[in-house]
Amino acid sequence: MSDEDNDADFQEEEEELSDADDADEVVADADAEEDVEVEDEEADLASRWRSSHVFAIRPLDDEDRAQAIEHLAAQRGLEIAADVMSFLLRRAPRRMDELIAAFERLDRGALAQQRRLTIPLAKDVLGL
Numbered sequence: 001m002s003d004e005d006n007d008a009d010f011q012e013e014e015e016e017l018s019d020a021d022d023a024d025e026v027v028a029d030a031d032a033e034e035d036v037e038v039e040d041e042e043a044d045l046a047s048r049w050r051s052s053h054v055f056a057i058r059p060l061d062d063e064d065r066a067q068a069i070e071h072l073a074a075q076r077g078l079e080i081a082a083d084v085m086s087f088l089l090r091r092a093p094r095r096m097d098e099l100i101a102a103f104e105r106l107d108r109g110a111l112a113q114q115r116r117l118t119i120p121l122a123k124d125v126l127g128l
Contacts, residue, residue, distance in 0.1 A: 091128045
C-alpha cells in the first residue's frame with residue numbers, strides 16, 4: 001500500500017469519526033478492515049456497570065486529613081495533640097502526600113530530639 005493510499009484511508013477514518021462525533025454516536029474501530037458493532041453490546045456492558053461496585057472519590061476535608069494523620073501517628077505509637085494537629089492543618093501543605101511527608105519529618109525530628117510532638121517542635125523541624 002502506498003503512502004497516498006495510507007493517507008487517503010487515514011483521512012476517510014478521520015471523517016467517519018468526525019461524523020460520528022457530530023451525531024453523538026459511539027464508535028469502536030478495532031481494525032481499519034473490520035467495523036465493530038457495539039450497539040448489541042451496550043446493554044450488556046451497561047448492566048455489568050450497574051451491578052459492579054461504585055466508589056465515590058471526593059476531596060478530603062480537614063477532618064479527614066486529621067483522621068489520616070492521627071491514624072499514622074497511632075501506627076507509630078505516637079499521640080498527636082489537637083492543638084498540634086490544628087497547627088499542622090493550618091500551616092503545613094494542603095496536599096495529602098505533602099502533609100504526610102511533613103508529619104514524617106516531624107516524627108523523625110521528635111525521635112532525634114527525644115521530644116513530644118508539640119507546636120514549637122513542629123515550627124522548628126518544619127521551618128514554619
